[in-house]
Every structure is written in structure tokens, then in C-alpha cells.
Amino acid sequence: MADKPREPWQFGRFLQTLSFFGEIPFVGNFRGLQKLLGMRQSTSTTLHNEPPNTQVVLVVGATGGVGKRVVKQLQKRGIPVRGLVRNAQRGRAILGNEVDLVEADITVPETLTPQVFENVRAVICCTGTRVQPVEGDTPTREKYYQGIKFYLPEVVETPEYIEYRGIENLVNAVKPYLSQRRNETTVFDFTQPLPNFHALWGAVDDVVMGGVSESGIRQIPGSALFSGNVSTANSGGFASVRTQVLETPLDLSQYEGIQLRLKGDGKRYKFILRSDDRWDGISYCYSFDTVYGIWMTVRVPFSELIPNFRARTIETDEPFPTHRVTAFQLMLSKFEYDGTLNPKFQAGSFQLEIESIQAYGGAVLPQFVMVSSAGVTRPGKPGLNLDKEPPAVRMNEQLGGLLTWKLQGEESLRNSGIPYSIVRPCALTEEPGGQPLMADKGDTIKGQCSRNDIAELCIRSLERPEATNQTFEVKQASPDEQTRQDWDGFFKALTLDRSPLSV
Ligand SMILES: NC(=O)c1ccc[n+]([C@@H]2O[C@H](COP(=O)([O-])OP(=O)(O)OC[C@H]3O[C@@H](n4cnc5c(N)ncnc54)[C@H](OP(=O)(O)O)[C@@H]3O)[C@@H](O)[C@H]2O)c1
Structure with a gap:
């Protein structure tokens, strides 16, 4: 049989490829341009790529001062949220008709039904014993919330049930529904326009070996499209797109692997990583099959x-x-490997849409954030000057041992095996917030903080492995200590263990 005539080699495209990846001397090295463009990988954690059936954040105590803000902030971020409330009518009045509500009481285990926890991936618990001024409450409770004037408080419920037994009930009830969450880092989020996209990604087709396949990658609304035409002419048969060598290599040693969100055409593709700076070094490959027109992870x-x-x-x-x-x-x-053939290969046009490239399987994330209180370890502490302590500590006995029972509630969570984060705010205010928060351990600090800021902290904690299994106090930093919230610094400090936790 006569050989198929060779197609003319596209030397121009060959040069284009090499010059893009900076490997021919007269074009110069592309690293300078990379530097110029500042092509660094930004890493940020995302919430949206969870398996779709376990997406809801359950806010317990959703009608409370902190709880309602957590609900609103989650809604604002587009994160699916469900509010656990004691009274749905009251819940609707406070939270509106848009939010998913379930009626339950943490002190009554029978009310903590499977319906409450369906699809829940994490809990933010903001419950608290109802405390009101001795002189009586107002419907909106505004005078007690101001945190400016001191009103003599009294408890109108039993702290043992809400702060301890209720938390224990909740922890036991939710545990079977939570599956461990690990940190994910988005390396490429193609749903957003990437300014350096075309400088970073380029085609490497079999033209580099004399073939005539031709491909490219471009951003389209909501994803990146790798498409082209693959031909076996001239002993070729591959098309690919590849990044430049990253100026700052990524350290992904904390992760288990890479997760691709994509939609293909039924063909088998390869995903390839490299670990050296060379154009032609070792490639680490993984073959995967796609299903025509179906988004898959x-x-x-x-x-x-x-x-x-x-x-x-x-x-x-x-x-x-x-x-x-x-x-x-x-x-x-x-080809697959060592000359074996790709069983799903067909010459001709192809297309693969990619939404994101993420590292998965990082450190364990908190799944249960509990809003507790600064001062829980102070009642009865030897040598404590009660006159200098906040009212909740001074009046712990009169308030039915509220802080003591809160500490017991914390213990239930710490002993549960659920990855937790226990936030102990100092006095809560109705101030708009936006002031930097500072954390401490050892339960000695005094001060105040805005409920808005505590709500934000709770939400952020869910995505921070540094907050996992941490118990910490928090207050507003004084303006001369800090002017801007540095969340990375805030969470990193939690892992430094400056003082032993006295629980
Ligand atoms: N006030 C402060 O200065 C201060 C300082 C540090 C820490 N804290 C603590 O921070 C947390 C949040 O404070 P906050 O001001 O947001 O509290 P809050 O406004 O009093 O809200 C408490 C929430 O818990 C709910 N709740 C109470 N018992 C419940 C039960 N058995 N089952 C289900 N839900 C129940 C309440 O529901 P209902 O609407 O049905 O009552 C309400 O939604 C509390 O634990 C508080 O002790 C407060």
C-alpha cells in the first residue's frame, strides 16, 4: 500500500509555539514578560464547588442578634443557608420570606429531625439563653442591645438546658449528617475573566514534531474552551494547551490532588503537571474520559x-x-502511554470546556462554628478580681451559672469529634462594625465587638483550616493597634498557641 502523502509542515506555527513558550534564543526568554505581567497564581478558597447535595450551612439561633446577621451575610455571598428557629412566624418576620427555615428547639431532641439536617455541610450555632433587663424587655430589645448603658440583667430561661444540654443534643443530632470537609484552593477560576489568560496559556500541538493538528484555548462566558482539530497526518496525533512555566511554582504538598470541573465531548483527554522549568522535561499524566455535553468533576x-x-x-x-x-x-x-492507543480517540474536531482547576483534599475545615463567650473559664478562677470583670462573669451565679454551662456546652462540641471552631466574643454591640478584630487565647481579654463582625468571622472560619479545633476569644482591636482587618494574619495567629488554653 502506498504511503499517504505528507502534508506540508507548518513551520510558521512551529515558530509561534516555540516563541510563545520562550524557548528559542532569538526571541528571548519569556520570563521577563511574565514578570512584567505579574503572572502569579492567586489562591483563594471557594465554597461553590462542594458536591451539590451537601451545600447548606445551618444557622442555629437564626433569629438572634448574631444569627440573623450570619444568615444575611451568607445570603449576600450566595451561599445556601437554612435557619433553625424556635418560631417560624417570628423567623419570617426577622429574616424575610426568601430564607429556608426549619422550626426546632435544641432543648427538645425530638424536634431535631432529619429534615433539619438534610444536605447540611456545616453549622454556625449562635444560640444563647434569653437574658433581659430586670425592668423588663421591649419587643425589639433595642435598649439591651446597645451595649452602652448597663441594665441589670436576669435570665428568663434555664441556661443548663440551652447552653449545655441543648448544644449536646444539637452536636449529637447533626454529627451523622456531616462528612469531613477539606480545604480546596482554586488555582484557575475560568468563570471570571483572567487578565493574563492569553499570556499564560498557549497551544502545544504536534506541529512541534512535524504534525498538522491545531488547537487553542480561549475564555468564553463562564469557562475556558480548549478546542481544535486533531490530525494523524505526518505521524502526528496530538493537540494540547499548556501554561508557561509559573514564575512562582505552586506548593500543593498539603493537598491530595487536582480537581477539574469540565464538560467534554465523550473523548479521553490527559491532564498533565510538571515540576521542573524545562520545556521538554518529565510530564506527569493522568487520562480521563468525558461524557458528551455533561458537566463533571x-x-x-x-x-x-x-x-x-x-x-x-x-x-x-x-x-x-x-x-x-x-x-x-x-x-x-x-496515544496513551508507551505506544498504546487511546481507545476513545477520533481524529477531527474536539472541544473541552473547563470551569476551574482546583487543588483538593487539603487540611480539615471546621464544620461546626459555635459562638460562645469570653469569660467562660473565669467564674470561680482563683485570684480573679471580680470588680474588674464584665457583668456576665461578676453575675454568673445570679444568671443561673450561664457561663459555666456555656463552658460545658463547649466541652460537648470539643469532645464530639466534629471539626469545630469556638469563637468567644467579648461584649457584643450593635455597632455597624468593620473594625479589625483580634484573637487571643487563655480567656483573659476584655473589650467589645460588633455582632456584624462576629457574623463575618464565623462565616470566614468555615473556610479556614487554621481555625479547625481552635477555641479563641475575640475583641475589636484598638485603632492604634490595627487599622485594617488582615484575615490571613488573624487566622494564622490562631495556630501560634501563644498561651495555653485554660479550659
Ligand atoms: N450579649 C453579649 O454581650 C455577649 C457577649 C459574648 C457572647 N455572647 C453570646 O453570643 C451568642 C449570640 O448572642 P446574641 O446576642 O446573638 O444572642 P440572642 O440575640 O439572644 O440570640 C439567641 C438566639 O438563640 C435562640 N435560641 C435560644 N434558645 C434556643 C433553643 N432552645 N433552641 C433554638 N434556638 C434557641 C434564640 O431564639 P428565639 O428568637 O426563639 O429566642 C435566638 O435566636 C450567645 O450565645 C450569647 O450568649 C453574648
């Missing part, structure tokens, strides 16, 4: 990457160097 465990050099697998016991990821690549190839 593909997980690429680092442990399953196959090391290759020029399409030949390398025998090595060395795992992929996850601490140094230098480049990302997507490929459609006629």
Missing part, C-alpha cells in the same frame, strides 16, 4: 500521575513533587 490524585518522558513512562519510585508545580497542561492524544 474529575479528580486527579497526585499519587496516580504517570511520569513520562517523550511519551515513554519512566520507572521510578519517586512520587510527583507536589511542593513544586510549575506547569499545567490539557491534551488530546492518539
